[in-house]
Amino acid sequence: MDGGEPFMGHRACAGCGGALAVRIALKALGRRAVAVLPAGCMSAVGFNFPQLCFSNNAIISTFAGTASMMTGIAAGLRARGERDFKVVGFAGDGGTADIGIQALSGAIDRGDDMIYICYDNEGYMNTGTQRSSLTPYGARTTTTPAAGGARGNRLEKKNMLEIVAAHGIPYAATASVGYLRDYARKVEKAAAIEGPSYIQVLAPCPTGWGADPSETIDLAREAVDCGLWPLAEFEGGRLSLGAEPRDPSLLRAHLARQARFAHLTDGDLRRIEEGRDRRLDRMRGRAAKEEC
Amino acid sequence: MDVVWIGRGGQGAFTAAKVLGAAYSMREGGGYALAFPSFGPERRGAPVRAFTKLSEKPVSNRCEVSRGDYAVYLDETLFPGGSAAGAPIVSSREAVEGAIAIDARGIGEGIFGSPIVNTAMLGALARVWGGVSLDDVCEGIERVMAERHWERNKEAAGAAYDAAGDSL
Amino acid sequence: MREGLRARGHIHGGGEVTRAFVSGNEALALGVRLAAPKVVCAYPITPQTTVVERLSEMVADGSLNAEFIYAESEHSAMSCAIGASAAGARAFTATSSQGLLYMAECLPYAAGGRFPIVMMNANRSVALPWNIYGDQRDSISQLDCGWIQAYAQDAQEALDLALMSYRIAERPDVSTPFMINLDGFSLTHACEAVDVPSPEQARGFLPPYEPEDAMDFGRPRNMGFSAGPEHNAFFKYREHLGILRARDAAAEAEEEFGRAFGRRYTGLVEEYMCGDADFVLITLGSVAGACRDAADRMRGEGVRAGVLRIRYMRPFPSAEIAEAVSGAEAVAVLEKDVSFGGTGTVFANVNSALYSAGARIPSSNYIGGLGGAPVSEGDACEIFRRMASGATGVRFIGMGGA
Structure with a gap:
């Protein structure tokens, strides 16, 4: 871990999970990492001229072009004779799973040497909490309201990890800012790989989720502990899962701490529990099969 | 000096247009040339046109010409008789009224083993027009075509050059 | 290769x-x-x-x-x-x-x-x-x-x-x-x-x-x-x-x-017989060659025609254009674009340049070549003739005025 502070003086909300994800990754990667951030919370809070908050080389990319700009930077640095560096992207869930998915797919397909980190706060938080394709079922956002007869987001969260893994990427993982050592270890693992790697880190947004800023870490831990956010790694196409969920019964309490789920009916909660169980079963099955 | 090449897609009309342009403009003290196809959807077998514009001065007018000094028909079925797009030279085994006929198919079949006619018709044009020599045409072939095609195309151009001389 | x-x-x-x-x-x-x-x-x-x-x-x-x-x-x-x-x-x-x-x-x-x-x-x-x-x-x-x-x-x-x-x-x-x-x-x-x-x-x-x-x-x-x-x-x-x-x-x-x-270029514009021209056709790109042929032909008919080719649209050669056409009776802009509901964009830029330079020369606009339609020497000659007859306004070649 780099002892210096790579990301400071920024204007992120108190308790921002995304800012923590960026800071810890850059500490793990050191000063020869080049940070690339598209439109989103972290670029909005970190790059306000003249208050520029990265100790590393860093750039705001086009919104849809995070991964392709990473490709260009890596090629440009190689052309200038630089070796032993890593280009790391930090894109939100919308920047990754919606508008940036084409560029991400292209870069993985090309086998470009990069670490792509999706800090997943489950919505377009920078623009005031709108639904993205990584917003979970049931969550209230400003575009999936819970008022009148409406009960929040009726669509399931896109399975971005497996979409990425299906490209045959050398390394893809989920992580959580609730388990920072695990996250940092995965960033370091990704750094050691020549080629593309992808880490989707759960980064709670107290502002958008309707929670107290002091609860960020707890929320990020609970999501793992109750099985909603399984820690998983694809290495060379093989899936391995982290520890079994500590206490699946935590789920309802976990959701109850977040105002975005306050409106859910018992039926909604059952659906979320069943969805979690199905997802975990499927992943366990796949992980077991690949162990044989 | 404008040449209109008329053929069917796949017959190499544009290649012939390019070879003529290169033959004229790439020799020592050569003039200027512009070679281009008629732009449109091209399908194998459909009628296509190509153009070569040659001049002592730079060719800056890039428009198609509806009527050139010569019109070279790579396929006799496309020859319209009296309304030809220039003094006509036609690929045909038989004599063609109002046109110079060259048995380019026969030449092609003899040399390539298939009815390739474009460089043969260029050889014939070179002889009929006289503005480029057979050597220029061979140089143009080397400039435009892949090396493995040089020998037989030069041979085809030469055979048609001779045949056209007989018919003059 | x-x-x-x-x-x-x-x-x-x-x-x-x-x-x-x-x-x-x-x-x-x-x-x-x-x-x-x-x-x-x-x-x-x-x-x-x-x-x-x-x-x-x-x-x-x-x-x-x-x-x-x-x-x-x-x-x-x-x-x-x-x-x-x-x-x-x-x-x-x-x-x-x-x-x-x-x-x-x-x-x-x-x-x-x-x-x-x-x-x-x-x-x-x-x-x-x-x-x-x-x-x-x-x-x-x-x-x-x-x-x-x-x-x-x-x-x-x-x-x-x-x-x-x-x-x-x-x-x-x-x-x-x-x-x-x-x-x-x-x-x-x-x-x-x-x-x-x-x-x-x-x-x-x-x-x-x-x-x-x-x-x-x-x-x-x-x-x-x-x-x-x-x-x-x-x-x-x-x-x-x-x-x-x-x-x-x-x-x-x-x-x-x-x-x-050993090859010379002439900055943001290229003039062809503009010095003494009464009528200057302003255009850009590869159609300029046909326009120059048209100017030659018009000169043969006693019309002092010139062609100004814009080589750079940005930065826009405002001063160069005003200077090149300062002695002209009329100018026309031939371009392969149109700002729908306005005029040709090059025309609008040229007019602005002329107005800013204090030049009050009648100008007209010809939209041609859309979708690859050929623009011939004859089309360019027609533009010169229309200029000489005092035509102004915007016209789609082969279509009509707008």
């Missing part, structure tokens, strides 16, 4: 110059190879494709020492070029039409970041209706994005612009991306002989790109940042001044180019 690109040498002007009989696209690719970009990223689109094909062959056979990146879209191609340029590498891409519009978001991005990327655009019509042929509505629609825009008229100029563009774009006080426009098909796919400088000559003219403000591990930089209302105008003003300096940079590059290669 494609056969057409194989060139044979002869000695000229103290260096090994070769001649090749190639299409406009191939000539441009030869020029790009001489400019030696380190990163080439592109997505194929008709009629740009042969540029991309030739460059990928050059990278494959080692004659161009660059990384060729298979972008999965034009938006990514430009994002990638921006990244390479931010890292301090010379970058090239090429596109056309829908592709240019698809990457449009990235164009002001590259300009605002002052990244001196060079992009070739094969001018092509814009859907709907679908059409792959040449008009200039694609690039003209992007005049305001902060890029230098040049329009070649033949293959030699395309090749030469590939070299000159980097020198102009990379001059530190310019630092502005450069779009080289070639008319789709009529220039991109027409073949003619070009002189190709040797790599040594090209290196003498265009040294390697070594920017001082690129990413640097010794002195890390935060780039592509936000600037709020209190700072934004500062950056935008500097950007405007930078592209304006391209006028001087082009003059300097052309002067040096003439010395090195």
